Amino acid sequence: MREIVLDTETTGFDPQTGDRIVEIGAVELMGHVATGKTYHQYINPEREMPAEAFEVHGLGDEFLRDKPKFAAVGQAFLDFVGDSKMIIHNAAFDMKFLNFELAKMGLRQLPWEQAIDTLAIARKKFPGSPSSLDALCRRFGIDNSSRTLHGALLDSEILAEVYLELIGGKQPDFGLSTQAAPKAGEPSAEWSPRPRPTPLASRLSEKENAAHAEFVSKLGGDALWLKD
Template identity: 60%
Template sequence: MREVVLDTETTGFKPDEGHRLVEIGCIELVNHVSTGNRYHVYINPERPVPPDAAAVHGLTDEFLADKPVFTDVVQAFVEFIGDSKLVIHNAAFDMTFLNWQLKECGYPTMPMDRAIDTLAMARKKFPGSPATLDALCKRFGVDNSGRTLHGALLDAQLLADVYLELLGGRQAGLALAASGTSKGGPAVARVDRPFRPARPHQPLAEELAAHDGLVKALKNAMWAQE
């Protein structure tokens, strides 16, 4: 089962107000385990980055000036995600931006139910508790000490760990990582055990003699009665 953990950075909150993507980061999971395969790109939004947005992700006009525009990277992005489920924290935000810019480039948009929203998962599992990515990292002991600024690839890596914990913990992922796959069926964990030869069960002559003596010594045995 392939999934793609995805995060984006943008110039603002609403694409219909002219805001655009400036970064996309993706991490590939197979059976909830990271394969090491990833997609990451910085994007020239073809508009100024507001100071408040730059303060969040650190991506300035100067840094993005020589980066490709979305039309130059959209094909590689679409090919990377394929038809896999997308794991996103606060999925409505990222999906809205992605679909807006996919539509601008003439690509099909993605249905919202394609996304697995980890924000919704966290709120359901821990009602009333903080559900930001930082809060979930703290809850699950995921090291986010390098997250001084938001960054799409780093946040996707952190989210991959958080997602695994939301599913039930690292044990599930480790079991699947060591699994073999049965033909036509789900992955089955393989356990290696040392070879043990069969133990002999045929009684010895002295054991038979002792048993025979015991039987003869019994009085009024049920099987001897008619």
């Protein structure tokens, strides 16, 4: 299952009053595991950056002046997302800006059903508790010390960790699947991490191995560890 964890940074709060997207960051997950594939784009908003937006994002007019306009990157963004579910914190905000820009280009808009809102999940799971991204990082012990400014790609990477905790950890389905395993030589329909080329060395000391062997020897011939 492919999912896209997504974040945008903007000049303000409402595209209808002239605010625009200045940055998009996205992280690809396959089977709830980050693949390392990302989408990241700074965007020229075609307007001056308000002082308050600069303080939040650290992105100034000089930096953004030579960046592409949304019209130049909108199709590439849609191609990256495809029909995958989008994991977004406060999805209504980002979807509003993205669909405004896509509509201006005459491109297909992203349906609301394609978005999974982690803010809504957090509020339902922890009613009455703070649900900002920073608050959820503190709750789950996720390191966000590098988040001194809001950045779309960094926030997406952090949100990916938060999302996995919200749905029950990094293996929410415990790897169970009702799909039949592919036959030998056939490609799997689902991506899965490759095994390590070199297995990790055991962390058990000789003393611990000896203690374990002594313990098992006292369990009799039916001990699980003695069976093939």
